[in-house]
Amino acid sequence: xxxxxxxxxxxxxxxxxxxxxxxxxxxxxxxxxxxxxxxxxxxxxxxxxxxxxxxxxxxxxxxxxxxxxxxxxxxxxxxxxxxxxxxxxxxxxxxxxxxxxxxxxxxxxxxxxxxxxxxxxxxxxxxxxxxxxxxxxxxxxxxxxxxxxxxxxxxxxxxxxxxxxxxxxxxxxxxxxxxxxxxxxxxxxxxxxxxxxxxxxxxxxxxxxxxxxxxxxxxxxxxxxxxxxxxxxxxxxxxxxxxxxxxxxxxxxxxxxxxxxxxxxxxxxxxxxxxxxxxxxxxxxxxxxxxxxxxxxxxxxx
Amino acid sequence: xxxxxxxxxxxxxxxxxxxxxxxxxxxxxxxxxxxxxxxxxxxxxxxxxxxxxxxxxxxxxxxxxxxxxxxxxxxxxxxxxxxxxxxxxxxxxxxxxxxxxxxxxxxxxxxxxxxxxxxxxxxxxxxxxxxxxxxxxxxxxxxxxxxxxxxxxxxxxxxxxxxxxxxxxxxxxxxxxxxxxxxxxxxxxxxxxxxxxxxxxxxxxxxxxxxxxxxxxxxxxxxxxxxxxxxxxxxxxxxxxxxxxxxxxxxxxxxxxxxxxxxxxxxxxxxxxxxxxxxxxxxxxxxxxxxxxxxxxxxxxxxxxxxxxxxxxxx
Numbered sequence: 219x220x221x222x223x224x225x226x227x228x229x230x231x232x233x234x235x236x237x238x239x240x241x242x243x244x245x246x247x248x249x250x251x252x253x254x255x256x257x258x259x260x261x262x263x264x265x266x267x268x269x270x271x272x273x274x275x276x277x278x279x280x281x282x283x284x285x286x287x288x289x290x291x292x293x294x295x296x297x298x299x300x301x302x303x304x305x306x307x308x309x310x311x312x313x314x315x316x317x318x319x320x321x322x323x324x325x326x327x328x329x330x331x332x333x334x335x336x337x338x339x340x341x342x343x344x345x346x347x348x349x350x351x352x353x354x355x356x357x358x359x360x361x362x363x364x365x366x367x368x369x370x371x372x373x374x375x376x377x378x379x380x381x382x383x384x385x386x387x388x389x390x391x392x393x394x395x396x397x398x399x400x401x402x403x404x405x406x407x408x409x410x411x412x413x414x415x416x417x418x419x420x421x422x423x424x425x426x427x428x429x430x431x432x433x434x435x436x437x438x439x440x441x442x443x444x445x446x447x448x449x450x451x452x453x454x455x456x457x458x459x460x461x462x463x464x465x466x467x468x469x470x471x472x473x474x475x476x477x478x479x480x481x482x483x484x485x486x487x488x489x490x491x492x493x494x495x496x497x498x499x500x501x502x503x504x505x506x507x508x509x510x511x512x513x514x515x516x517x518x519x520x
Numbered sequence: 521x522x523x524x525x526x527x528x529x530x531x532x533x534x535x536x537x538x539x540x541x542x543x544x545x546x547x548x549x550x551x552x553x554x555x556x557x558x559x560x561x562x563x564x565x566x567x568x569x570x571x572x573x574x575x576x577x578x579x580x581x582x583x584x585x586x587x588x589x590x591x592x593x594x595x596x597x598x599x600x601x602x603x604x605x606x607x608x609x610x611x612x613x614x615x616x617x618x619x620x621x622x623x624x625x626x627x628x629x630x631x632x633x634x635x636x637x638x639x640x641x642x643x644x645x646x647x648x649x650x651x652x653x654x655x656x657x658x659x660x661x662x663x664x665x666x667x668x669x670x671x672x673x674x675x676x677x678x679x680x681x682x683x684x685x686x687x688x689x690x691x692x693x694x695x696x697x698x699x700x701x702x703x704x705x706x707x708x709x710x711x712x713x714x715x716x717x718x719x720x721x722x723x724x725x726x727x728x729x730x731x732x733x734x735x736x737x738x739x740x741x742x743x744x745x746x747x748x749x750x751x752x753x754x755x756x757x758x759x760x761x762x763x764x765x766x767x768x769x770x771x772x773x774x775x776x777x778x779x780x781x782x783x784x785x786x787x788x789x790x791x792x793x794x795x796x797x798x799x800x801x802x803x804x805x806x807x808x809x810x811x812x813x814x815x816x817x818x819x820x821x822x823x824x825x826x827x828x829x830x831x832x833x834x835x
Contacts, residue, residue, distance in 0.1 A: 253633030261630055265644040268706060271659045272647070274670065278662060287668050337554040346547035352555070359562065361755070361818065363763045365787065366811050367565030369572055369794060369804040373582040374565070390561040398554060423539075424546040453652035455766045456787070460795065473654035477661070477770040484662060491655045502650040506643040513646070513707065514714035 275495070278488035279303075286484050302489035309481055311464075312493050315472035320497075322384055322458075322468055323451040326391035330447045331440050334394055338401025339432050343414060344424070353402070360395040365456050372460055386461040387468065391451055397443050400516060404439035405432065442512035445505055452498050469494040569811070572804040579798035592805035601781050602806075605789040608693065608777070612768075612785060613761030616697035621753060624705050625746075628712035629738060642713075645706030653766030657699055661771050664695045686772050689782040696783050699767045704760075708753050715749035716742060751825050758817050762810055763787050786810050 253261075278286055280299035285292050306312050340346070341353050371390060372381075380386040409432060417427045433440075455470045462468060464475045475481075476490045502509065573592055575585040596602050631641060648656065663670045664685040672682040685695040719742065727737045743750075765787035768777045775796050777784025784792070786806060794803030 251633055253630065253635045257630045257633050257635070261627070261635075261641050264627055264706075265641065267702070268644055268647050271656065271663065271702070272651075274663065275655075275659050278659075286662075289668060289673065291668055291670050291673050333554040333557065336550045340547045340550035344547040344550065346544070349547075352551065355563075356558070359566070361759060362566060362811070362814065363759060364562065365763050365765070366807045367562070367569055369577075369800050369807060370565040370568035371561065372794075373572070373577070373800070376582045389557065392557050393554075393562040395558070395562070424543065424550075428550070449650060453654075455653050456791075460791075470652055470654045473652070473658060474766075474770060477654065477658050478773045487658055488662070491658050495651055495655045498650045498652075499647075502643075502647065506646065507639055509650075510639070510642045510646055510710060513710050 272495075272499070275488050275492050278485055279492045281485050283483045283485050298485065299489070302483075302485050303493065305483065305486045306476070306481075306490040306493065309486065310472050310476050310490055311467070312469070312472055312490050315467045315469045316493065316497070318384060318467065319452055319469040319494075322387050322391065323448050325388045326451040327444050327448045329388070329392040330394045330397050331444045333392060334397030334401045334443060335433070335436055335440055336428070337398045338403075338405055339409075339428060339436070341398065341402040342405040343409060343411070343432075356395045356398050360399060364390070364393070368457060368460055371457070375461055381461060382463055382466050384462075384466070387454075387458050390457060391454065394447065397447065400443055401436065401439055405436055408439070409435045442508060442515070445501070445509050446512055446516075448501065449498055449509070566811075569804045569807050572801060573808045575801050577800040577804075579794065579800055582800060585801075588801065592799075592802045595802060596805050596809070601776075601784065602789060604781050605777070605784045605786050608781075608783055609762060609764065609785045609787075612693050612697055612700075612764060612783065613758065615693055616700035616764075617754070617757045617761050619697075620701045620705050621708060621750070621757060623701070624708035624753070625712055625750075627705065627709040628716060629742065631709065631713050632716045642710060645709055647706070648703045649707045651703065653699075653703070654770055656703055657767050657770040660695070660699045660702070664698075686778065687782070692771070692778055692783045696764075696767050696771055699771075700761075700764070704757065708757070711753055712746060712749060715746045719745035747828075751821060755818060755821050758821075759814055762813055762817070765791065786813075 276299075277292060277295050279302055281292050281296040282298050285296060285298075337356075341349065341356075375381055375386045413431055413435075414427055417431055422430075453470065455474075458468050458471050459474050462471045464471065467475065473490060473494050476487045481487055481490075572585070574587065574589060576588045576591070577585050627645065631638065631645070635641060664672075666672065666682060666684045666686065669685070671685070676682065683691050685691050723741045723745070724737055727741050732740065764785040768783050768785050768788045769775065769791070771783065772778065775788065775792050777788050786809070790803050790806040790810070793799050793806060
């Protein structure tokens with residue numbers, strides 16, 4: 219909370235320090251005062267707090283269990299990483315879990331992006347009866363957590379005999395009201411009506427217009443939606459825990475198993491956590507900038 | 521809503537009947553995949569929950585339903601643990617949401633300065649968001665360990681006696697809230713930052729000319745400009761807080777949220793009813809109570825927001 223009340227930084231060098239010319243050339247909104255030492259100190263502290271649990275996962279996963287039961291606690295990585303990974307692969311079948319998570323998150327991402335782009339395009343650029351009502355229905359349910367529907371969903375899945383099968387997680391995962399809204403906003407802003415009109419005059423069908431005009435324009439939005447969807451799908455917890463079990467787990471289900479007291483070796487649990495987090499961290503490391511941009515864009519548009 | 525030319529005007533020369541029919545129908549074809557899934561796996565389960573909550577349904581035989589009327593609800597309201605979990609949901613919600621948003625606001629303010637390595641700072645702040653609830657909770661459970669946890673070790677350096685983070689109500693709720701705060705502060709900071717960047721620079725220049733201090737600029741320019749964003753994040757975080765499940769479940773791996781249910785949330789209580797005690801009907805009643813809770817929260821928020829903007833307009 220001190221972050222909030224602390225005066226941002228030391229007094230600037232002069233009354234009008236940041237040259238107005240430079241400010242004007244960058245953008246006409248927001249502020250562009252230079253950050254001082256206090257700003258950097260606080261931000262670096264925040265980064266350390268953000269990163270420490272990751273670092274500590276690595277430390278704990280590379281130590282023996284005896285090392286972890288010691289005061290002062292170990293703060294540097296040790297030599298046991300691969301031994302612990304072997305143990306967790308044997309005890310919790312993280313290998314299957316990783317593969318399953320990849321299948322689930324991949325299919326959910328592809329399906330969601332396609333469905334949402336189709337629907338988003340219709341909402342943004344096509345005229346039809348009931349458009350307002352359908353959009354209101356979509357946006358209105360955006361805020362309602364899917365968790366509230368798990369009981370009937372489970373009953374349906376059980377009737378279909380899908381418990382413990384991946385499609386029970388994939389199909390419900392495809393429903394993203396947010397995605398539809400996101401693609402609608404994206405296309406409403408970046409797809410000029412004239413482009414569609416011109417194609418119509420040339421006699422192109424709506425389907426043709428979709429594939430050869432809408433999709434290319436929508437690609438940046440689809441990429442961002444895909445990234446966010448992938449991370450959400452990979453990290454989804456409640457429904458997979460309900461619908462799957464340790465016989466056919468995703469990573470999160472396997473982690474729940476690990477944390478549920480079946481494995482007592484803390485360093486083995488941490489090795490599992492490390493393996494389960496690594497893929498998203500990899501995605502994040504490669505595409506973090508795009509994800510940051512996507513979240514900030516979504517915030518402004520939403 | 522800035523839609524222009526309707527699809528089927530005189531633009532195309534004279535389409536055949538089939539093509540005209542397709543043109544009227546095609547928008548629905550575009551919507552069909554989403555709405556089919558949405559109806560089957562989104563809307564239907566949500567509404568059907570209310571229906572199920574009036575029946576006795578067992579986990580092992582989800583096909584057999586026996587009418588119970590409001591029986592599930594009376595059983596719920598007679599259960600002390602239900603009220604306890606409702607209270608826990610509220611206290612953990614406040615403990616996690618308020619500091620989270622306040623810190624996010626502060627961080628966003630700092631990120632809004634011109635910085636070296638700003639992409640690095642932004643990305644690093646968002647790192648916790650990339651982890652799953654499960655992974656984060658397992659790690660924090662160890663950091664908060666009573667005997668060998670890093671948190672107690674650090675407290676010990678500062679001369680504080682070790683805290684048993686699992687047992688006490690306040691301590692355990694604080695620990696659970698910490699996980700939520702850690703995961704979501706950076707995310708909210710970025711959303712605030714995006715909002716701050718849309719505030720016109722002239723407002724700050726004018727305030728500066730009037731001799732307003734940095735702090736007064738923050739209070740009188742930044743905060744009012746961010747109001748819609750703040751309302752949005754408050755609503756989203758509050759809804760998230762009503763749904764809290766993974767953190768309390770995995771903090772100690774117990775489905776009851778601690779020995780004396782000291783940090784059991786409604787989400788966990790729902791899971792315990794359904795998948796611990798096999799009462800799907802009663803779990804559905806919990807879900808419906810949670811839904812009403814959200815309606816109240818969102819409604820109250822909308823009301824406050826509207827009243828505030830009205831008083832401001834009247835000024």
